[in-house]
Amino acid sequence: MTQARSQQVCLDATPYYHCVSRCVRRTFLCGYDEQSQTSYEHRRGWIQSRIKQLSQVFCIDICAYAVMSNHYHVVVHINQQQAEALSDFDVIERWSQLHTKPVLIQRLLSNQIKSVAELNAANEIVEQWRERLYSLSWFMRELNFDIAMKANREEDCTGHFWESRYKSQALLDEKALLAAMAYTDLNPVRAGTAKKPETSDYTSVQDRLKALNRGQPTAPCLHPFIGNATHETLAGIPFRLMDYLELVDWTGREFRQGRTSINADLPPLLERLNLTQQEWLKVCTQLERQRATLVGSKASFPSAIAKMQRQRMCGYSLG
Template sequence: MPRQARGEVIDPNQIQVVHCVERCVRQAWLCGKDAATGRCYEHRRGWIRDRMEFLASVFGIDCLTFSIMSSHAHLVLRSRPDVVAAWSDDEVARRWLRLFPKRRNHDGSPAEPTIPELDMIRNCPEVLAERRRRLSDVSWYMRCLAENIARRSNAEDEVRGHFFEGRFRAQLLLDEASLLACAAYVDLNPIRAAMAETPETSDFTGAKDRIDDCRQSGSRKRESTHDWERGRGRRHSGWMSPMEIDEQKDPVGPNLDDSGRRGSLKGFLRRRSEITYPFDLFLCG
């Protein structure tokens, strides 16, 4: 049976949690060590993570967790049209021009947009509405991730053609139980693949980033996970969504984050007294 079209699964106008899987062509180890040639491409896993961190600072899409393997990547994403709707027209235009700049600086970074460049978006209602919609579209997020990595990898290998398979896999997570199960599956994927023995040694995963930040911070044992995750001290995981939702503390609505690293401070798992997540054992140790 053919898979559902992504347009039938993903709706950028709705808050949705989606498990996305992007695979290299022929499931080749193009982000790991190539057994045939002996070449090591592990650094590309860092490229993917860095690109995801950049996209988190631009899109109205929360990254709940991720794992980057040798031949594929898992991402658990939450679209946030409510966050994008709270942005001003100027903010939408500036974010879009960070994604697709008209000019670049000498180091390749996006140049500061000019007034005419901004006006081309914010003064045209149709263009502005479309750009706003795309900034909460998981398909556009994945496109901006895959194209960048494919272009850099092909340039490094001096080849042309597809780097990732033609379409990423997308599965909606419709309730908290499925979200918890999927997030645990994604974070524990390196262990399942025998690439690591524990979450704390599982490189390029959301779990390891959170654990590293927790261990580097002396405040973890003095603060709740909820308060600590919303602090400024998180270096590795500060661009990701906080894990916990505290229904008594958290404000209703978008809960915008002004750090510039992510769109919102909204968590994704209800706060409970018992341990509910595998690497909580490491965080609490």
């Protein structure tokens, strides 16, 4: 049975989620469509640009993304604390980048509010917008709706562009976060459309590698790697970027060579996470096939299920 989105996203359980959205009938509406003999490759750039734009509006950090020919992946960190710390003015400014300000909010900004009732109504609108700024559903809605509208205008047609619902998986711990990011970044390599991460177009790993080549510490619009997350003032992914890139590169080579034997060059990051080579390669090829809404160590499942107020949920155990 399909679960309500409110039961799949619970910030008390985890702020990290892996989302997938697919084109209707899984047709290649963002790539080369054999049926119509038409190339829609440029739409992958639309999605990439929209993801980056929304990351500057929403209090939702982009850990990884990959835009394929008929679907896209995005791994996000929902930053509720950031949203709650925004001033009312900041909330209005952010939301107004996407939507026209109603008259009441315009009056609030110009100090034309003259009654308590109007002020309370304006404050309710601002608080509603604040909640939307850390809502995964609203983030995905703004992303998918914009792309669908542009595509329908381009083809002069109406109707659905995306499947009605996006798929989401709660990432309960560091193992799950790392696995979902690598799974996402290696989508083109696994699909055979790219030979290595640096040639994987429309992916976050390519953005991070380009930023390194430019001497930048992190790629614009992407959640940074901060190494060991012991410094409370730093916000980011709790791994070293070079460790992650080494692991992604190694995993991509394993995909191409089709080997599953023990490798002496196994990246040390897997050892620190207590994951075997076989376990890692399995999750990097089968994360979606499991139809799991929870991903993490088996010990993390009971607490997450309780926080999501469910009796049971389908989970993918990483040991």
